[in-house]
Amino acid sequence: MLTEGELRALVVLHGEQTVSGLATELDRSLSYTSELVERLETTGLVETRRDGKTKRVRPSDAKALELLADITQTHSHIEWPELVSGATLRVLYYLDTPRAATDLARRADVHRSTVHRALDPLKHRGIVYQTEDDAYALNEGFERLSTLARELAHHDHRQTVERYTDTYTIRWESLDEFLVQTADDITAEDFVPTGPEQFQAYDLPLLARDRRYYLYSETTRDLSPETLCCHMLVIDAGARVQSYCLLLLSHVDVDRDELRSQAVTYDVDDLVDDLCTYLDTSGEQRTSRLPEWEDFQELAAEYEVTV
Known part of the structure; x- marks a missing residue:
């Protein structure tokens, strides 16, 4: 930032x-x-x-600069560079909704004391307030600060991927990571391959299309099956992909707590809950995008997966 x-x-x-x-x-x-x-x-x-x-x-023509100009011109009496640089922008990224200091610290990957130190000056100026349950929130008229932080991160992600390809789609992003779809091979260290091709690592040879998928991360090098499942649901939440995820969850010893934690991170927790309920009830409780249990058994038999 x-x-x-x-x-x-x-x-x-x-x-x-x-x-x-x-x-x-x-x-x-x-x-x-x-x-x-x-x-x-x-x-x-x-x-x-x-x-x-x-x-x-x-x-440049970056959208983040339009937002910055709008904010600083609307509230020209506020010394914005002093208030919202560095760690404060990291925290503001996740202040799109009221959040407790502990939650903000975890999401922004900073210490809890850093959250208070970053937001207290904003609180004193009436930009941020604390709710009755002690969560931080942006006051009306200042919600664009979180949008600004997100646009700055999005701009940075685009700059990062454009070093390697001109044709891409960012499917999901957080402050420090993003999931990108492209037709090109990216071999840079921080781009971790994900998507259908990675099912082969679990003896599930899915038919991959020409599209390639990568998780950009400076810390992650190997994908867990829990993370791969969530990536697949981000890429495509259709019936076919959900069936593949069911195969993976049936074939691999998955940590359900970790799976749900990853699902929250990637905002696919409702879909993951549906998959888990489907498997736990042998298909008795299923959504319209999940197969009949007999159909899933046939698919599992094709891939030699026991259900």
Whole structure:
């Protein structure tokens, strides 16, 4: 997420101007401002061009910058760079709905004290309040701060994947990870293959299409069956994919608690609950997208899966 200096530069950057002019507005040295501009150019938030010996800089067309400009112009009396940079943006990403400090800390991967330290200044200015059950929430008129944090993360994810392919669809994303669909092979370390092809690791050779799926993560290297099941449901929640997930859950020793935890993360908890209920009741309780039990038994027999 953006530092206070980077955010301040974006706030004062209106149209195209010289880097030296930007340094004057920021009241910082030319070398410091040049470094800021280089970092922001790497993120795709600004663009630069040479005009003789002069370097000019302008905002890119990133949607996040439109939101930032709107917020800062609407509430011009607030010193936004000081309030919402760094860890605060991480916390705001998950403040799209009222959340307790513990929940925010877990989701944003920061310490609980960091959540309080980040949000207390916003609370003192009436931007954030605490509910009766002690959850943090954004006051009316400031909900766009969470949208801004999400747009900044989305922009960063797009910049990341566009280093390797021009044709892609982001199917799911969180603050630090995203699930992407593409027709291209991506061999970079942080792109972990997922989707139908990965069922082969569990002796379930599914017919994969030309599309490829990857989880971008700086920490995950091997996918658990619980995570793979959730990825499949994110990719396609249709009847065919749900049947494949039933095969996986029947064939592999799955940790149900971990499965439900992953399902909440990927927002497919209702679908996972339906799958588990279906298997626990031998198909007596099923949704319209799940097969008749006899049909599923036939499919399982084809893949030599015991149900």
